[in-house]
Amino acid sequence: xxxxxxxxxxxxxxxxxxxxxxxxxxxxxxxxxxxxxxxxxxxxxxxxxxxxxxxxxxxxxxxxxxxxxxxxxxxxxxxxxxxxxxxxxxxxxxxxxxxxxxxxxxxxxxxxxxxxxxxxxxxxxxxxxxxxxxxxxxxxxxxxxxxxxxxxxxxxxxxxxxxxxxxxxxxxxxxxxxxxxxxxxxxxxxxxxxxxxxxxxxxxxxxxxxxxxxxxxxxxx
Amino acid sequence: xxxxxxxxxxxxxxxxxxxxxxxxxxxxxxxxxxxxxxxxxxxxxxxxxxxxxxxxxxxxxxxxxxxxxxxxxxxxxxxxxxxxxxxxxxxxxxxxxxxxxxxxxxxxxxxxxxxxxxxxxxxxxxxxxxxxxxxxxxxxxxxxxxxxxxxxxxxxxxxxxxxxxxxxxxxxxxxxxxxxxxxxxxxxxxxxxxxxxxxxxxxxxxxxxxxxxxxxxxxxxxxxx
Numbered sequence: 001x002x003x004x005x006x007x008x009x010x011x012x013x014x015x016x017x018x019x020x021x022x023x024x025x026x027x028x029x030x031x032x033x034x035x036x037x038x039x040x041x042x043x044x045x046x047x048x049x050x051x052x053x054x055x056x057x058x059x060x061x062x063x064x065x066x067x068x069x070x071x072x073x074x075x076x077x078x079x080x081x082x083x084x085x086x087x088x089x090x091x092x093x094x095x096x097x098x099x100x101x102x103x104x105x106x107x108x109x110x111x112x113x114x115x116x117x118x119x120x121x122x123x124x125x126x127x128x129x130x131x132x133x134x135x136x137x138x139x140x141x142x143x144x145x146x147x148x149x150x151x152x153x154x155x156x157x158x159x160x161x162x163x164x165x166x167x168x169x170x171x172x173x174x175x176x177x178x179x180x181x182x183x184x185x186x187x188x189x190x191x192x193x194x195x196x197x198x199x200x201x202x203x204x205x206x207x208x209x210x211x212x213x214x215x216x217x218x219x220x221x
Numbered sequence: 222x223x224x225x226x227x228x229x230x231x232x233x234x235x236x237x238x239x240x241x242x243x244x245x246x247x248x249x250x251x252x253x254x255x256x257x258x259x260x261x262x263x264x265x266x267x268x269x270x271x272x273x274x275x276x277x278x279x280x281x282x283x284x285x286x287x288x289x290x291x292x293x294x295x296x297x298x299x300x301x302x303x304x305x306x307x308x309x310x311x312x313x314x315x316x317x318x319x320x321x322x323x324x325x326x327x328x329x330x331x332x333x334x335x336x337x338x339x340x341x342x343x344x345x346x347x348x349x350x351x352x353x354x355x356x357x358x359x360x361x362x363x364x365x366x367x368x369x370x371x372x373x374x375x376x377x378x379x380x381x382x383x384x385x386x387x388x389x390x391x392x393x394x395x396x397x398x399x400x401x402x403x404x405x406x407x408x409x410x411x412x413x414x415x416x417x418x419x420x421x422x423x424x425x426x427x428x429x430x431x432x433x434x435x436x437x438x439x440x441x442x443x444x445x446x
Binding site: 002060063064065066067068069071072075076079080153157158159160161163164171174175178182183184185186187188189191192195196199 | 283286287288289290291294295298299300302303377381382383384385387388395398399402408409412413415416417419420423424
C-alpha cells in the first residue's frame with residue numbers, strides 16, 4: 001500500500017525543485033506576457049505585413065508540441081553558436097510558446113473594446129503608444145485577465161517538460177527521489193501537491209489582479 | 222556540419238513513418254477511449270447521480286491541475302509499483318491520455334448540455350417522451366453542435382500532448398526525432414521536420430473539424446428555424 005511517511009525526509013530536495021519551478025515560471029510569465037502583448041498589438045495594428053507575421057507566429061507555436069520546441073532550442077541553438085543553459089533555454093522557449101496564447105487572449109480583449117473610447121483618446125492628441133499603454137491594454141485586461149490566468153496556470157504545468165533538458169525543477173527532482181526510494185507512486189502523488197500550491201497561489205494573484213483592474217467598473221458590468 | 226555523422230539515410234524516413242504511425246495509433250485509441258468515458262462521466266454528472274459525480278469531478282480536477290508528464294510517470298512508474306502490475310510504455314501512455322481526455326470531455330459534455338434551452342426539455346417531458354428518447358432526439362444533436370468547436374480544439378491540443386509519451390519510452394514521432402538527432406547531430410533539420418509533421422497533423426484535424434462544425438452547425442440552424 002501507499003506509504004507517504006518517507007516523503008517528509010526528502011522535503012528539502014522537493015523544496016529546491018519547487019523554488020526552481022517557481023523561478024522559471026515567474027520569468028516565463030513575464031517573458032510571455034511582454035511577447036504576447038507585442039504580438040497582440042501587431043495583430044490589431046491594421047498593417048497587413050505585421051498582422052500576417054503575427055498570425056504565422058501564433059499558428060506555428062500553438063500547433064507544434066512544446067517538447068519539440070524545447071529540443072530544437074536546447075540542441076539546435078548551440079549549433080548556431082548560441083550557448084545558453086537549460087534554465088534560460090526553458091524561459092526563452094516557454095516565453096515564445098506561451099506568448100502565442102497570450103497574444104490571442106489579449107487580442108480578444110482588445111477587439112471587445114468600444115471603438116469610441118479609442119477614438120476619444122486619439123482626439124485628445126495622445127500618442128499611439130500612450131493610447132495603447134494607458135487606455136487599450138488596461139481595458140483589454142479587465143476582460144482578458146481570467147483567461148490569461150488559465151494560460152499562465154498551463155505555463156506552470158508545462159515547466160515540468162523542462163526536466164527533459166536537465167533542468168532540476170520539481171519533476172526532475174522527483175525522478176531522482178523516486179529512483180532512490182523505490183516509491184514512485186508516493187513521490188509523484190506528492191509533487192502534484194506542490195504543483196497544486198503553485199497554481200493555487202497564481203489563481204489567487206489573478207483574482208486580486210482582476211478585482212484591481214475592475215475597480216472602476218460599475219456593479220452590473 | 223556535425224561530427225562523426227553519416228548524414229540522413231533512407232532508413233531515417235522509415236523510422237519517421239513508424240514514429241508517425243505510433244503517434245497516430247496512440248492518439249486514436251486514447252481519444253476513442255477518452256471520449257467514450259468522458260461522455261459517460263458527463264452524463265452521470267448531468268443526471269446527478271449522488272457521490273459518483275463528486276468523486277469524478279475531484280479526479281478530473283486532479284488531472285487538469287497537474288502536469289501530464291507527471292501523470293505519465295505516476296501511471297508508468299507509480300501505478301505499476303503500487304499495484305504490482307507490469308505496464309508497457311504504450312499502455313501507460315494510453316491510460317494517461319485517455320483519462321486526461323475524459324476529464325476535459327466531461328466538462329465539454331456538461332457545458333454543452335446545459336447550453337440547451339430548458340423549455341425544450343420541459344416541452345418534451347410534457348409530451349410524455351421518456352428520458353432516453355429526449356437524450357437521443359433533443360439533447361444529443363444539439364449538444365453535439367455546441368460541443369463541436371470545443372472538441373476540435375481539445376483534439377488538436379491532445380495531439381500535441383502525445384509528444385510527451387516519448388519521455389516514458391514510447392517510440393513515437395518525438396522519440397524518433399531524438400534518435401535520429403543523436404545519430405546525425407542535425408537538430409536544425411530534425412526538429413523542424415518533426416515539428417512540421419505535428420503542425421500538418423493539427424491542420425488536418427482542424428480542417429476536418431471545421432467541415433464537421435459546418436455540417437452540425439447547419440443542422441442546428443435548421444432546428445432553430
